[in-house]
Amino acid sequence: MFTRVRMSYQESAPCVAVVGVTGAVGQEFLSVLSDRDFPYRSIKMLASKRSAGKQLSFQDKAYTVEELTEDSFDGVDIALFSAGGSISKKFGPIAVEKGSIVVDNSSAFRMVENVPLVIPEVNPEAMSGIKVGMGKGALIANPNCxxxxxxxxxxxxxxxxxxxxxxxxxxxxxxxxxxxxxxxxxxxxxxxxxxxxxxxxxxxxxxxxxxxxxxxxxxxxxxxxxxxxxxxxxxxxxxxxxxxxxxxxxxxxxxxxxxxxxxxxxxxxxxxxxxxxxxxxxxxxxxxxxxxxxxxxxxxxxxxxxxxxxxxxxxxxxxxxxxxxxxxxxxxxxxxxxxxxx
Amino acid sequence: MFTRVRMSYQESAPCVAVVGVTGAVGQEFLSVLSDRDFPYRSIKMLASKRSAGKQLSFQDKAYTVEELTEDSFDGVDIALFSAGGSISKKFGPIAVEKGSIVVDNSSAFRMVENVPLVIPEVNPEAMSGIKVGMGKGALIANPNCxxxxxxxxxxxxxxxxxxxxxxxxxxxxxxxxxxxxxxxxxxxxxxxxxxxxxxxxxxxxxxxxxxxxxxxxxxxxxxxxxxxxxxxxxxxxxxxxxxxxxxxxxxxxxxxxxxxxxxxxxxxxxxxxxxxxxxxxxxxxxxxxxxxxxxxxxxxxxxxxxxxxxxxxxxxxxxxxxxxxxxxxxxxxxxxxxxxxx
CATH class of the missing domain: 3.30.360.10 (Dihydrodipicolinate Reductase; domain 2)
Known part of the structure; x- marks a missing residue:
């Protein structure tokens, strides 16, 4: 399970969105995705209106930061959230509704029943059954640092x-x-x-x-x-x-x-x-x-x-x-x- | 016991020595003695050979730092030591021999039997009977910070x-x-x-x-x-x-x-x-x-x-x-x- 997935851009790979991409954790999402050759078909850079329009580079490609809206999650398979609890509370359920699996770094869903709170080395079984391609969205919470x-x-x-x-x-x-x-x-x-x-x-x-x-x-x-x-x-x-x-x-x-x-x-x-x-x-x-x-x-x-x-x-x-x-x-x-x- | 002693230089007051006077704690000894109007007849500024000859000012009077030697404690009533454990181990007993009461800030005597380890607010009774003018020297240890x-x-x-x-x-x-x-x-x-x-x-x-x-x-x-x-x-x-x-x-x-x-x-x-x-x-x-x-x-x-x-x-x-x-x-x-x- 902990073997690195050695592939990156590819047709069959998921569409990924990073919410809060200009923050400290948002930037780290990009560097970890790149370091681990995480496979993706597309990647959406999402942030607040204030940051929208900023240019970012990821794996030698230029991206424009888009404003996070209710329409941001169309076609998104995996959404990595780190934009604070209130953003997660508002947009997490919207993303799930659109079929995205949300991995949320805020405290918004950590105590919510049926939302797995997962450290892969500790309790991977808590998220068993949740997979990209299962045809529906889901919420998974990242525990406090x-x-x-x-x-x-x-x-x-x-x-x-x-x-x-x-x-x-x-x-x-x-x-x-x-x-x-x-x-x-x-x-x-x-x-x-x-x-x-x-x-x-x-x-x-x-x-x-x-x-x-x-x-x-x-x-x-x-x-x-x-x-x-x-x-x-x-x-x-x-x-x-x-x-x-x-x-x-x-x-x-x-x-x-x-x-x-x-x-x-x-x-x-x-x-x-x-x-x-x-x-x-x-x-x-x-x-x-x-x-x-x-x-x-x-x-x-x-x-x-x-x-x-x-x-x-x-x-x-x-x-x-x-x-x-x-x-x-x-x-x-x-x-x-x-x-x-x- | 915790009332400040409102007096400083006076004939009947003790002769004080500060050992390690150029260090962080040595300097603080001087500022605390001054802040609390500690009574003294004379005050000796002692340090290593390296610091000897340096000029210090204390209560608007100039002092020259003297090298700590075996003869430093003649006539000293109270010696405040903060020059490290090895200096205390060597010169503490010499000072006691000369009749000084040594208050030692190092770890040298903290675990030695019959040496009181004192926090005045906690266990003042541990040093009962030890007084300036009792006609002999003594060791008192300051606990670790x-x-x-x-x-x-x-x-x-x-x-x-x-x-x-x-x-x-x-x-x-x-x-x-x-x-x-x-x-x-x-x-x-x-x-x-x-x-x-x-x-x-x-x-x-x-x-x-x-x-x-x-x-x-x-x-x-x-x-x-x-x-x-x-x-x-x-x-x-x-x-x-x-x-x-x-x-x-x-x-x-x-x-x-x-x-x-x-x-x-x-x-x-x-x-x-x-x-x-x-x-x-x-x-x-x-x-x-x-x-x-x-x-x-x-x-x-x-x-x-x-x-x-x-x-x-x-x-x-x-x-x-x-x-x-x-x-x-x-x-x-x-x-x-x-x-x-x-």
């Missing part, structure tokens, strides 16, 4: 020893808030270094050389929406989501409690053999995963794998995980889902 | 409900590795913004727009020394210590388990009344502690106070803590200890 990155490492361990509780603290990059947030971090950093007051448009406070609790709204229980997205019906999770001044890869400190014993060497072996995971865990040279090292990479990196000294026996582990937010946290996961539709 | 910042918030809750286990993930500033690390972060950031390769002297890898596992040596159990410093004989602790590109204040995500139930409103009230602690916990406006907001401040800020949904009843809380690493994490705590010696 922090969730994807955490579960890439936690799931293989869960399969062996059953995780009963997780305590997660995140170190989240600017990219999670879009391309404009990355630009703001860079601009602010220049301003602070020049002794100027930082420009705060995307975030309400200084981001350069600072960090802050994730900007998602805080719910009545005191958790913010980003943290609640990491919740699970089978595993008890408490998360603290923090935005750090890093460009495009998330890090997460994950404390795991297991039902069955699992020693750290076995855990390391399991992770070494897990698809989409790379282990970087060199204690002697203090080499562990960093956001920079995983940036623009497909694999999620795991390190600092150690027995939790605060738990009895081998019922606890601490791990540190890094993954490219734009890639595996968003665009790559969606394109992997799209590959399974073929 | 992450530990001080964490315990300022955790101890008042522990007193009420007994903490049985803590899961801590840190977001540690450059200052913890000294003034040169702060300069390197700034230099690297300029370089990266100019598209140049970053200068890596203090740390082995890029720090600008990146983060990494704390550079302390990793022990056989997989924890690094910084993490093991947070351990406690009464409370089970697992810590993950991460260096983030922030200048001078640490942040910590702390998950607490309690023996007795403790609801979040009671916890918030306890923290509001805790000495040296300020609560910043405004859910509606998403205003919580940040490193920038606590920089150059004495108080440790606590927020994101919420019932841990992964634990039953009111036996768990999550909190997010920020504190100035150079100030309460080091210099302020040591000067508070010194105030108790008078």
């Amino acid at each position: 922090s969730t994807i990155i955490c579960l890439m490492a936690a799931t293989p361990l869960h399969r062996r020893a059953k995780v009963t509780r997780m305590v997660v603290s995140t170190y989240q990059a600017a990219s999670g808030a879009g391309a404009a947030a990355m630009e703001e971090l860079e601009l602010q950093t220049r301003e602070v270094l020049e002794g100027k007051p930082p420009t705060c448009k995307i975030f309400s406070q200084q981001y350069a050389f600072n960090l802050f609790s994730h900007n998602a709204p805080v719910l009545e229980n005191g958790y913010n929406e980003e943290e609640m997205k990491m919740n699970d019906k089978d595993v008890r999770v408490t998360a603290t989501c923090i935005r750090v001044p890093v460009m495009r890869a998330h890090a997460e400190s994950v404390n795991l409690q297991f039902e069955k014993p699992l020693d750290e060497d076995t855990a390391r072996d399991i992770l070494k053999n897990a698809p989409g995971v790379v282990v970087i865990d060199d204690r002697a040279s203090n080499h562990f995963p960093t956001p920079l090292e995983v940036s623009n990479k497909d694999d999620v990196a795991v390190g600092r794998i150690r027995r939790d000294v605060s738990q009895d026996g081998n019922h606890g582990l601490d791990i540190f995980v890094c993954g490219d937010q734009v890639r595996k946290g968003a665009a790559l996961n969606a394109v992997q889902i799209a590959e399974m539709l073929l | 992450s530990t001080i910042i964490c315990l300022m918030a955790a101890t008042p809750l522990h007193r009420r409900a007994k903490v049985t286990r803590m899961v801590v993930s840190t977001y540690q500033a450059a200052s913890g590795a000294g003034a040169a690390a702060m300069e390197e972060l700034e230099l690297q950031t300029r370089e990266v913004l100019e598209g140049k390769p970053p200068t890596c002297k203090i740390f082995s890898q890029q720090y600008a727009f990146n983060l990494f596992s704390h550079n302390a040596p990793v022990l056989e159990n997989g924890y690094n020394e910084e993490e093991m410093k947070m351990n406690d004989k009464d409370v089970r602790v697992t810590a993950t210590c991460i260096r983030v590109p922030v200048m001078r204040a640490h942040a910590e995500s702390v998950n607490l388990q309690f023996e007795k139930p403790l609801d979040e409103d009671t916890a918030r009230d306890i923290l509001k009344n805790a000495p040296g602690v300020v609560v910043i916990d405004d859910r509606a406006s998403n205003h919580f502690p940040t490193p920038l907001e606590v920089s150059n401040k004495d108080d440790v800020a606590v927020g994101r106070i919420r019932r841990d949904v992964s634990q039953d009843g009111n036996h768990g809380l999550d909190i997010f803590v920020c504190g100035d690493q150079v100030r309460k994490g080091a210099a302020l705590n040591a000067v508070q200890i010194a105030e108790m010696l008078l």
